[in-house]
Amino acid sequence: MIELAGLTKRYGDKLAVDHLTFTVRPGLVTGFLGPNGAGKSTTMRMVLDLDNPTDGTVLIDGKHYRQLHDPLKMVGALLDAKAAHGGRSAFNHLLCLAQSNGIPRARVREVLDTVGLTSVAKKRFKGFSLGMGQRLGIAAALLGDPQILMFDEPVNGLDPEGIHWIRNLMKNLAAQGRTVFVSSHLMSEMALTADHLVVIGQGRLLADTSMAAFIAENSRSYVRMRSPQQERLRDMLSGAGITAVPGEEGSLHVNGEDAAHLGELAARHQLVLHELSPQRASLEEAFMQLTAESVEYHAHDGRPAGSGAPPPGAGWGDDWRKKGS
Structure with missing residues (x-):
């Protein structure tokens, strides 16, 4: 279990994480979502004591990460896929x-x-x-057979087979009673993987549900x-x-x-229907609705300035135009 209480991180005048309080529970895949610059990576780094909080606390099964006797056997994390010596196999x-970390050689294989x-x-490498x-x-994260797994953008660079594999891996780990905390920008994948969501924007908690x-x-x-x-x-x-409104x-x-x-109403009036379909928003649509005011960077679709609101999805990917510029 990971517990955050009032977790705050400030870099000079920049408030990167703003009094976050939530719990990541075992037995679930918890998705950690937010626009670029929302504070997700900073939060994960503070969980692992790679960054010190300005205020608040974050505990792993009741202890700070630095207090864990065998950290790799308690927490496995993938924060940076490039964090390996290029000359090593x-x-x-x-x-x-x-x-x-006192882990048997056989575990490597x-x-x-x-x-x-x-x-x-x-x-x-x-x-x-x-x-x-x-x-x-991911292999390094699994090495100590930990009860808590943290993954930051784990599907980056994976082909469809690899994405399917990591999805099932995370689900299986959670089914074993482990705590799985995963950050991703790939909404379609989160919709298939996560049981619970924590959403932040501009460092603040927007949803925990x-x-x-x-x-x-x-x-x-x-x-x-x-x-x-x-x-x-x-x-x-x-x-x-x-009341009905025109659609596509x-x-x-x-x-x-x-x-x-x-x-039934149409049948009573002997009306022929070519479509009668309940529609429910996707995770991406719901996410964009919630975080619309929390996006720090907005991309531009090539239309002249003032020609309308940014298109759905603005603020993701190769963002280059800062909001308000």
Whole structure:
């Protein structure tokens, strides 16, 4: 279990982390989300005592990381996939970690096999691709068979097979009762992996809730209807006191009504429907809705300034235009 209480980090005038309080519990994959510059990496570094908090505390099973007797056997972390000596082989990189932490040599071969790097165990790290480096970083995190796992952007550089593998790995680790804390910008992957979400923006806590509750609380659900008798459909809904708004491809969007009820209503009026589909926002849509005011950097889509609001997704990826500039 990881417990944060009032955790704060200031760099000069910059408040990177602002009184964060939340708990990462065992048995769940907890997704850690936030726009670029939200303070996610800084928070993870403070969990591992790589940065000292300006204020507040963060405890791992009731202790500071520096107080842990066998840290790698308690916490495994991937924060930087490039954190290995370029001249060392994958095997020797892990062996150094194992020997300095009282971990048996046999465990090195086990984790190399787990992450799929056995065939390149003797290859030097400087020749690794980004995806291979990610796998080696995950192997290092697993080395001590820890109860707590922390991953910062673990799918960077992985191919589809690798992404599928790390998703199942994290789920299996949580199913074993371990604490799994993972930061990612890949919303579609978080939607498939995380059970619980912690969302921050500009260093402040925005949400600490289940995946289902987060989407329900931060998105609009509606029913999309399409009919070759669209005008009759609109009149029928209006006559029943139901408000519909135009949608894409000539559809109508209806809020606050059950799809089954709408289908029965159309049947009573002998209306043909080509579509009757409940719509629920994705994690990405819910996330963008919640963090709209917390994005520090906004990308530009090439339209002239003042031509409208930034498109969905602005603030992600190769951001170059700072908000307000």
